[in-house]
Amino acid sequence: MKKIMLIIAMLMLVGCSSPKGNDAKVEETNKAEATTATDDKVYKVGILQFAQHGSLDNCRTGVIEGLKEAGFEEGKNLEIDYQNAQADMGINSQIADSFVSNKYDMIISIATPSAMxxxxxxxxxDIPVIYTAVTDPVEAQLATEDGKSVGNITGTSDVLPVDAQLKLIREMLPDAKNVGILHTSSEANSDSMLATYKEIAxxxxFEIVDEAINTTSDIPLATDNILTKVDVMTNLLxxxxxxxxxxxxxxxNAKKIPIYGSExxxxxxxxxxxxxIEYISLGNQTGKMAAKVLKGExxxxxxxxxxxxxxxxxxNKKVxxxxxxxxxxxxxxxxxxLFEEISAPEAK
Known part of the structure; x- marks a missing residue:
């Protein structure tokens, strides 16, 4: 009788332990599947570009290259929704809102208004924002004075080497006195750089002569006006x-007044x-920063x-x-x- 009871007890013990072993195997399998699913994830990234011009286009090219070099490639594990605001602040905000509504994994913004x-x-x-071509992240309230982020956002700055630019102008134009700058009154990056120019000039x-505009339609009259007051012009970003x-x-050119660019x-x-600066390199640097965030590093x-x-x-020797x-x-x-010819802007 004792032998029979002992056998029954042993059978019950085996029966109780067996499901636990199966549960452990199922748990391990689920973990493996979860890891595979994470590895196979297609990340959805919205790229918001404020305006259509060469420097910002180059930034976007560099961002995509940087992401690819870090392991994120369109058609494989990356889906990009690229939108351009065409320098319209209202459209700019609408695009940003749509990226958030679609719950993208990340927003990459190109230029200060888009970053803001x-x-x-x-x-x-919990959507991270990675920016590029933001001249002054502190002035735009995207970073603190010591360079730290104000929230779930970081990126790269295209701050201008103003001292080097003014030194170049003086070297090339020893008799110039007044340097003209056109700027948009609502762009934080322009306000910051204009102040720097006035400080270093x-x-x-040099004396800085500036003319503020609000929209593209103000450009012709503002340009005509400032060209009557200056020997040379330089561009902000x-x-x-x-x-x-x-x-x-x-x-x-009609008045034989040189214009210096910013890139x-x-x-x-x-x-x-x-x-x-060279914007493809800046964008590439930004893309690699974005990749670190997507990887969880x-x-x-x-x-x-x-x-x-x-x-x-x-x-530009031709100019x-x-x-x-x-x-x-x-x-x-x-x-x-050293450019030997003048190239027309690419049609977009």
Whole structure:
């Protein structure tokens, strides 16, 4: 009898332990499937670009390249919804809101107005915002004075090397006195850079003459007005102004007044020179920052914004010849790129 009871007890013990073993195997299988599902995830990213011009287009190209180099590629594990606000603040906000409504995994914003709109739209969500081509993240209230993020947002700054630009202008135009700057009164990045120009200009015996605009329609009259007061003009990273640069160049060329650009594309299409940044590289840097966040290697809120510290010298010999400006061997020798022709802006 004791033997029978012992056998029954053993059978009951085996029966109780068996499901636990099965549960453990099921749990391990589920974990493996979850890992596979995560690895196979297609990340949905919204790219919000404020305006259509060469520097911001290059930024977008660089962002996509940077993401790809870090393992995120369209058609494989990345789905990109690219939207352009065409420099319209209302459309800009609508696009940002739509990205949040669609619960994208990330918003990448190109230019200051788009970064501000994206952050405002995503502020109460867990959607990270990565920006690029934001001249002054502190002035735009996207970062604190020490460079830290104000929330779930980070990115790269295209702050201008103003001192280097003014030094270049003085080297090329020793007799120039008044430097003209067109700027959009509602763009935080323009206000910040204009203040920097005014602060540094006396070091090179320049006076800054500025003319504010509100919309693209203000450009023709503002350009005509400022050209009567200046010897030379220089561009900020002002999206509304850069969007109308071909029109501004036409008017300045007619009066033989040189215009200096803020980056390579502006020199390519007719500015005489620039101590500026190269936007594909800036975008690439941004794409790699975005990849770290998508991989979970870092949180946007924990990443200080980054900048490209060394400017590049770009010169356009054709423009210089047309304006009667001599490019010294020293200048052409250190130029990152010397353009021999003027290229029309690409049709978009």
């Amino acid at each position: 709109a994206a952050y405002n739209a995503a502020m109460n969500t 006396p070091k090179y015996n 002002d999206n509304t102004v850069v969007n109308s640069l071909p029109q501004i160049l036409d008017k300045a 390579i594309e502006q020199v390519r299409i007719g500015c005489i020179g620039s101590e500026g 870092a949180k946007a809120s924990e990443m200080p914004f980054e900048t490209i510290l060394e400017p590049n010298l770009y010169l 210089a010849d047309n304006l009667g400006v001599t490019l010294s061997d020293a200048l052409t020798g250190r130029a990152t790129e």
